[in-house]
Amino acid sequence: MLFMFVIALVGNGLLLFLMRMDSGLKTPMYFFLSQLAFMDLCQVLSIVPSMTVNFVTQRYDTSLCGCVIQIAVTLTLGGAECLILAIMSYDRYVAICRPLQYPILMRGEICYLLSVAAWCWSSVQALTCSLYVLPLPYCKSNVIKHYMCDYPALVQLSCSDNSAFNKVTYFGDFLVFLIPISVILASYIAIFLQVLRAHTTGSGHKALGTCLSHLCVVGIFYGSAILMYMTPASSYTPEKSMVIIAFCTMVPAITNPFIYSLRNRDVLAALRKLCAKCAVLKIIC
Structure with missing residues (x-):
């Protein structure tokens, strides 16, 4: 887990830094990618450090308030990531199927509005669950x-x-x-049909490959989340929960930078520019 944590920190931290520093990465697609990287970064930071401290110090206790705060943070980030993934699929649909309308449909005001709506919706649901469990009477094992x-x-x-x-x-x-999920499926089905109708070779295969890799990440994230929160409470077991939480948090945090961004030409170009600047500064110094 600690090894996965370091990879997630480096991958998502590097993406955020590149999107912040490079002027070419200021499009709506990279705006939502930066949101996704920030969520993945915060998700692993809310889980792995406290878990590592508990293992090292051999103290496994926590306060109820601290437990509720962690629940609120993880639920907010998880819910926002669900919605951001859907918004990103819609962004790809507009870019591929309606390229002439892309500057209008995905202008800055709409992107910020969609982002704020995703955060607000997930925050309300997370606070509802967190505030409910706080005053519950716990008369069984703690x-x-x-x-x-x-x-x-x-x-x-x-x-x-x-x-x-x-x-x-x-x-x-x-x-x-x-x-x-409905937005994601509708967006990618429309993209597949558009690529098939276009009768393209190289660009069409590239678009299909990108969509399939995106769907793999979406499938892992949504599948594990549905198994965790949509199954009956009677089927809940700690062992199953620990495995599913790892797939919900750690696996997407590691794979998302590679699937969504580090395979992208613009991001790789920005990374080369950064390496070139570092080399020049090293020579000067």
Whole structure:
């Protein structure tokens, strides 16, 4: 986990730095990529450091407030990533299928509005879950067999009737997953049909390869998230939860920089410019 953490930090941190410094990476696509890299960076920072400290110090206790804060942070970042992935698929649809309308449909104001809406929606749902588990009576064991705090585990420790809360969270999770997945599938199906109609060779194969790699990352993220939050509470087990959380957080944080950005020509060109500047500064010094 620590090795994966270092890779995620370097990959996403480098992407954020390049998009900040290079003027050629200021398009809507790279704006959303920077959002995704920031989410992945914060996601691993909210889990791995505290877990590592617990392993090193052999102290595995945490306060209820600290546990709830971690739940709120991880749910906010996870929900926002679900929505940002859908927005990115729509951005690719407009760029490939409606290139002449791209400057209008994806202008700066709309990009900022979509980003703010994604963060607000995920924050509201995360706060709802976090504030619910905070005042619950915990009359059973206070031990969570997990390397992080997760609200299904806290709900299971409670001795109150949580059936109404489970129904509400299922409905909220259903909306968070259904709407983005529908947008993603519709966008990529339209892209595939557009590529097939264009009868292109090299560029068409490149677009199809890029879309397939994107869908692989989306499939891993959404599949693990659905298994975690859309399955019945009776099927929750700590072992399954630990594996799924790793796929939701660590795996996308490592693969996203390579799939979405480091294979991109513009990002590689920006990286070469940065290396050239560093070489020149080294020679001067």
